[in-house]
Amino acid sequence: MLKFENVSKVYDDGFQAVKSISFDIQEGEFLVLIGPSGSGKSTTMKMINKMEPHTSGTISINGKDINSYNPSELRKDIGYVIQQIGLFPHYTIEKNIGIVPQMKGWNDKEIKARVNELLELVGLDPEVYATRYPKELSGGQQQRVGIARALAANPDIILMDEPFSALDPLTREQLQAEVSALHKKLNKTFVFVTHDMDEALKMGDRIAIMKDGKLLQLDTPEKLLHEPAHGFVEEFIGKHRITQNPELMPVTEIMSETVVTSLPQRSPEKALSLIRQRKITNLIVVDDDKKLVGIVSAYDVIKKLDVIKTVEEIMLSREPFLPETATARDAIVMMDEAPFGIIPIVDAQQRVLGVVTRGSLLSAMSSPWTDTEENDHE
Known part of the structure; x- marks a missing residue:
């Protein structure tokens, strides 16, 4: 081409x-x-x-x-x-x-x-x-x-x-x-x-x-x-932190435990308010027992704000997700299937423990590096 x-x-x-x-x-x-x-x-x-x-x-x-x-x-x-x-x-x-x-x-x-x-x-x-x-x-x-x-x-x-x-x-x-x-x-x-x-x-x-x-x-x-x-x-x-084998690193070591959740019945207006307050791009949907139900993107909430009554109407399937016994390698393999680049991590009772994102995977595999060099010819 x-x-x-x-x-x-x-x-x-x-x-x-x-x-x-x-x-x-x-x-x-x-x-x-x-x-x-x-x-x-x-x-x-x-x-x-x-x-x-x-x-x-x-x-x-x-x-x-x-x-x-x-x-x-x-x-x-x-x-x-x-x-x-x-x-x-x-x-x-x-x-x-x-x-x-x-x-x-x-x-x-x-x-x-x-x-x-x-x-x-x-x-x-x-x-x-x-x-x-x-x-x-x-x-x-x-x-x-x-x-x-x-x-x-x-x-x-x-x-x-x-x-x-x-x-x-x-x-x-x-x-x-x-x-x-x-x-x-x-x-x-x-x-x-x-x-x-x-x-x-x-x-x-x-x-x-x-x-x-x-x-x-x-x-x-x-x-x-x-x-x-x-x-x-x-x-x-970034220099690799997974220097041996990512299959040996528990996914719980690379997940973020800061998860913003919502009940399926939450109104889109309240969901949008939460999204803006927490400066996030996705909501993890859970039931009353904190069990994983699905995921909702901020973009879909904004797009459908005037035509839905609850976030459940635009919620995507909870899959893919990973159990807490999974490894970093499992997350790497599964990430391409994740609709918003986010994989929930659950315990044996399907309760949400955290999430793995492309960013957290990258962070686990690399150390930050910043270049301050400036040049007019880009």
């Missing part, structure tokens, strides 16, 4: 932002580019749509050199989502989403149908939001519109440059889940830039770790965690 061959980027001041990198991105893959400031990750992504022309080497899409494309035409066929969202404030939401289809010659009826389809796809009612302006929407809603606009002309490739970094934690987790679901549903090729390793591990099929313009390792999250190919990679993702 996408191929980089010995690609470099040198700026006019002589700074080499990207240094002879080579890699492939498969069709339908979700590739994450990550690294400290100045690593070249955003520059690498921007070279795909020629927002940053590469200095040497070859970038090709389906075997065709991107230098053979007109830059304007190339960008019309590649979706692009940025951190600042970049909606035109004087255009309605409908007009913002329809810009690229209009430029590609679609008629008004086709554009309107596509806008309505995409608004529904990103969870925004067309009858409510199509005629609104960006300033009338929250940050999360604006970013959903940005995603819809990137998909408008049905491109095969979607570029996303730290799209969630300016959002609050709850909105960020919601959009991470929604974009992952969109990727699975649409089978588009996503190239996603982030500085957040937890986000990278959560979303990427493969992750490319960069430093000082070099590509140090490109592998699956599991292989990066267990087989770092470079000392910096090991430092960046």
Whole structure:
């Protein structure tokens, strides 16, 4: 699908932002580019749509050199989502989403149908939001519109440059889940830039770790965690704490005992109040005996606030869950099945003892590492 061959980027001041990198991105893959400031990750992504022309080497899409494309035409066929969202404030939401289809010659009826389809796809009612302006929407809603606009002309490739970094934690987790679901549903090729390793591990099929313009390792999250190919990679993702065998580590040692629970009969208004008060993204639903019943996402509570009477109506199955006798390895294997990236841990009577999340798994397997290096050339 996408191929980089010995690609470099040198700026006019002589700074080499990207240094002879080579890699492939498969069709339908979700590739994450990550690294400290100045690593070249955003520059690498921007070279795909020629927002940053590469200095040497070859970038090709389906075997065709991107230098053979007109830059304007190339960008019309590649979706692009940025951190600042970049909606035109004087255009309605409908007009913002329809810009690229209009430029590609679609008629008004086709554009309107596509806008309505995409608004529904990103969870925004067309009858409510199509005629609104960006300033009338929250940050999360604006970013959903940005995603819809990137998909408008049905491109095969979607570029996303730290799209969630300016959002609050709850909105960020919601959009991470929604974009992952969109990727699975649409089978588009996503190239996603982030500085957040937890986000990278959560979303990427493969992750490319960069430093000082070099590509140090490109592998699956599991292989990066267990087989770092470079000392910096090991430092960046964290040194393993599970040094022997994760099958020997009890899941109770890595679970969080801070669990916010709700009875099935709780009203959505009270649930939302609890969610905001505790700054969480999911509620564990239990019965009067504290036994696990199911799980509810904050996003679903917000989305269904006006149409449900209790959280039980939108509750998902309690599975998957793990017994307290399980191991860290069990949690690693099961995490992909967890609908919200959260696995409840229960005792023999099915009472909730704690939860394991992707974050707590990562914390157990790694030590924090932070890079403070700054560089204008990202």
